[in-house]
Amino acid sequence: MILFLILALLSLVGGVLTIAASNAIHAVLGLVGTLISLAMLYVTLDAHFLAAVQVIVYAGAVMVLFLFVVMLLNAARPVSSRDPIPYVRELAVIFGVLLAGSLLLVLNGYAPPRSLANAASDLAGGAPGPVGAVLLSKFLLPFEAVSLLLLVAVIGSVALVLRPQVQEDPAPEPAAQPGRGETA
């Protein structure tokens, strides 16, 4: 329980740092902190494979890419321009506290709908096997659909970066006659 609280607090601190830091590098490092503490949370839940993937893919590969982009674009300078919506920070704090409070209240009497003992045996000690079996049986359709989601993301980003060339209409038709009463 204490371990959970420490890790949860760490991931929260990382998350707040990510959105509050004015320097992009600090924000990325905050996100790394969140992702790694999440990975450790997975370890405490016996989901070892998931934890490894989380560290390798998210905290490792994705975050390195983030850092590369931040440095390549020279985006590491602190943001100093005026905030276009000055009151949003206060509003966010108020709503965040309200949400956290209601979550605490709501989760007070929470009882898991399925017993945790079964879940532990299903996990088989966090091996990759059960994850793969579930992905290709129970979650087959979402698994396939996510590949389409990635396809959309790839095509979309390529189309936005390499602005496609506007094509002329094949046979330019004679301009339509101006309608009645229209002054040319």
Place this chain on the structure above:
Amino acid sequence: MPLPHISVMLLLPFIILLLTTAACTALGFLVHRQAVTWTAMAGLIITAASLIPLWDRHLSSFGGALLGDPFGIALSLVILLGALLALLSSLDSAKRSSLSFPEYDLMLLLGVLGSVLLAMAGNLIVLLIGLEIMSLSAYVLATLQASRSSEEAGMKYFLLGAVGSAVLIYGIALVYGATGHFGLSGIAAALGHAAASNLPVLLLGTLMLLVGFGFKVALVPFHQWTPDVYSGSPTLVTLYMSVVIKTAAFAGLIRVFQMALSGVHGWVIPAEVIIALTLILGNFAALREENFKRMLAYSAVAHSGYLALALVAKSSLAEPALIYYLLTYTLMNAGAFAVVAVLQRDDSGVTISDLRGLYSRRPGLAVALAALLASLSGLPPFAGFFGKFVLFSAALQSGFVGLTVIAAVTSMAALFYYLRPAALMFFSEPAQTPQLPAAPRQYSAVAVWVAVGGTLLIGVLPNLVMQLLQRPLT
């Protein structure tokens, strides 16, 4: 773990859409963009044809993750119709909006794929992925034009849409935590014997789902992106977003709330407040707008309010009314935006004073636009009237008297902003504005007249559609 049962018949529409997308990708390198558009349109028609034999068979696939019930099929057909009208009017208007490249058709097709997946989703994960495919392609489409306003619109849409998705995912997680199920029927079944201590978690998750979907369908106070994005995006993209995205998002919203969460207590009153605010704010904000595209954006918000009446009404009444209204809405909104795309000089759209005396210059377009506006405002004999009638009576018969009164009163106010441009077109001298663009517009004209004919046909003979919907839909 055994492989789930997979029904190929039910997957066929998706396979056809995917093959069309692949064909369009390849053709984009070889032939002119218009040929790609024709291919895409043919693909959409074949997809629609493959959906029709599934109508009464209530197929389900992947262990209930994909549902081929009449509700999903009907809304998928509406989505395909909206996309077809968007592609048809893009055949001539895309060049003037600098969108004449195959990437436009490709992103649109992928968006349609996500929308159909969303309309047929039987569990929350598939629903979320469908929604994300649809939203991602819409963000890209909104940004696709190389102009400042388009980039700004796309960025706004992306940021606010991402927040909406995040809230939605949070809601899905809480609902799963409370019930232990992702499947819609599983959640509904688990509500009966959920531990009483989990009900607050369930309610919080339900409210977050409402907020997340509220972002996507533009319910007040989550509508703020709508006027900016609708007016900043290229008009053709606005056409697509206002019909296809709205239909699909409503399909998801109604599916989740009517099929899975109708047994949860406590969300109806917040939903009523949101609907009432949407009706009031959407209609009254539209009164002040001088830009026709922004006016139509607020009108889209107001229509979200009417459509959301189906959220609280009894499902047996709400679902047919929703499908009928979304069909009507697709026809009339696609038609109205297609007219704007023809008339506009650039993608900031037309102002209402630009429409002065349109009848003396473009009599055909003026008559068509007037008919579409009359339908949007809910005047008989157009389909907008009967659509409002069935939606309002569904809400009334379910006991929501106050909401129905608000809806009726605000739709009276809406008459003013819809009919003012119509009156200006006919009874006013042409404005001293530069000439409207004289460009080829035969395809847009076909799209507009299909829309007008459709609203008139199902407005005069509503039973053509309603008869088909008199059966268990989900």
